[in-house]
Amino acid sequence: MTKRFDLGWGDEEETDTTANALVRTEAARTEATESAVTARIADAVEAARPGLHQIPDPVEPAGEGELTAEEKARLDACVGGVELLTTAYWMAGKSLDTIATGRLFRRIPHKIKPGEYYTTIEEWAWNEYGIKQSRCSKLRAAWPLAEALAARGYNAPEGQVRELVPLTNKYGLNAGVALYEIAVEQHGADKVTAERLRDLVKLLPDDLALKDDEDADQITRMLEGVIENAEPKALPASTGIPPAVRRNVERRALALADALNRGRIPRVEVERHLLEAFVEDPAVFDAVLARMKKEAK
Template identity: 55%
Template sequence: MSPDFGLTWGDPDESEETADALATVDTTREQRQQAQAEEVARQVEAAVEAATPSLSKIPDPVAPAGDGPLTVEERERRDRCEEGIDLLNKAYYIAGKSLDTMAVGRLFRDLPHKEDPARCYETIEEWAWVEKGLRQSRASKLRAGWELGEILAARGYDAPLGQVLELVPVKNAHGIPVAVGVYELVVKSAGAAGVTAARLREVVRMLPGDLALKDEDPMEIAKTLQGQLVAEEPGRAPAPAAPAVPREVRQSVDRRAVMLADRLDRGRIPRGELMLHLLRAFADDQDSTVFDAVLARMKEAGPE
């Protein structure tokens, strides 16, 4: 039998009150923690909802409020619409990566064919067309462009699929850093807002056939490419400056450009785009119409 030394921990009633108080504190703490957790969950849910694209967030088409500057409400509607349109520059590389992951892992291989359930899909192209309505050419472009699109987006550029596809041959031949370097080069010369698929295509065409770059930094690659593209051949005299275009010629070109825009149902045609088409027509090996016209005019005018 244990000895009783007569030790107690105070009044029994007092001990019970202390225990009740501690239990109340624990309950209050748990309630406070639960409330905080619920508030955090609500904030996260609200943030996810705000960031999630939704058709309901795009305002319905309505007539303009007037002919003058946009109202505050109209500017807000325009911002929402621009955000929705910009989703195209993200959706393609998200879809492309998804298709690539499906294709590489053959994640479609146990899915019953929608039109022939007795068998499963055999290729990603078959699955994409039957299940998602994506033609083979479209699926191939999405798969080819997603990685570059994702990297350019991480560098702060909203490069649409059409621009990225101009760089895919560079990526395949020289690697991703060089392809990104070409994009950086065009940004450097034209500004981010001036980057177009046509500009990228022209720069890609100008790249030397024996291009060899070891640098992994796209910005340094862009500098190297710029030096290679503008370098003059040793011993060659500088090219003479192009003669100034007479005012009447500029006016005539502008008038014809307006006529061309009307025929194409466009608002305006930049001179750069017009010049690009003229040069392509002049260099066309299959149709010498423009070349012959220039030749005849130069023969008639004689040396400048």
């Protein structure tokens, strides 16, 4: 006789109870997991979402000394908000350029001309967002270089990028990247200013032999040599200052600005101090006298 084995859970009622308990346990576990995932997603979205609600309200200082822990946290949040401006300008520029290039505005109903659509990016940007035509053009021109610099780890403000836009328009994107990196090498990333970039551009000749497809690092090395031996734009003859002297004055003025932790020192200010030193400091007087005697021989 074949032996039969009972493979059940017991009686029918006990089996149902156990099965239902397992289902409820699994459902609770699934619900808890989904809830945790949803919470993490919500936290991530909130952390990434910019907005005024993340910026602390202005309050009076806690004191005159070191910042408190709360003040440091408030400062960090506010600095993050300010830095958004640096990223936002070229993101806006790229967005405007994409809309303009694809004429994506062509079926957007005109805000002040019922029944019509926008025909230009400038008209759309002005009517919809109050962005003037000149501003729209500058944003569209600046974003490629700003994006390229960001890819290299530089968070360049709009004013700095704008100084290099004419250079990139003439010689290509890599030329702008190269000159920016030269400024970083000379002064440090935290001391690059629009004025210093403008001074570097002035040292470049008008007939640079650059190709847009050249590597940015190769262009950097080439421009370093050009700047080192640059002949600045000639001054009016009435100044009587040789180009080589003017070039060295520009460089010494930059070194002076670094020593004083200033962005730039105008030549007229340097000249004023030189004249005062010539009058007040016998060593300066003797140095000038010696040079003039040597020149007279």
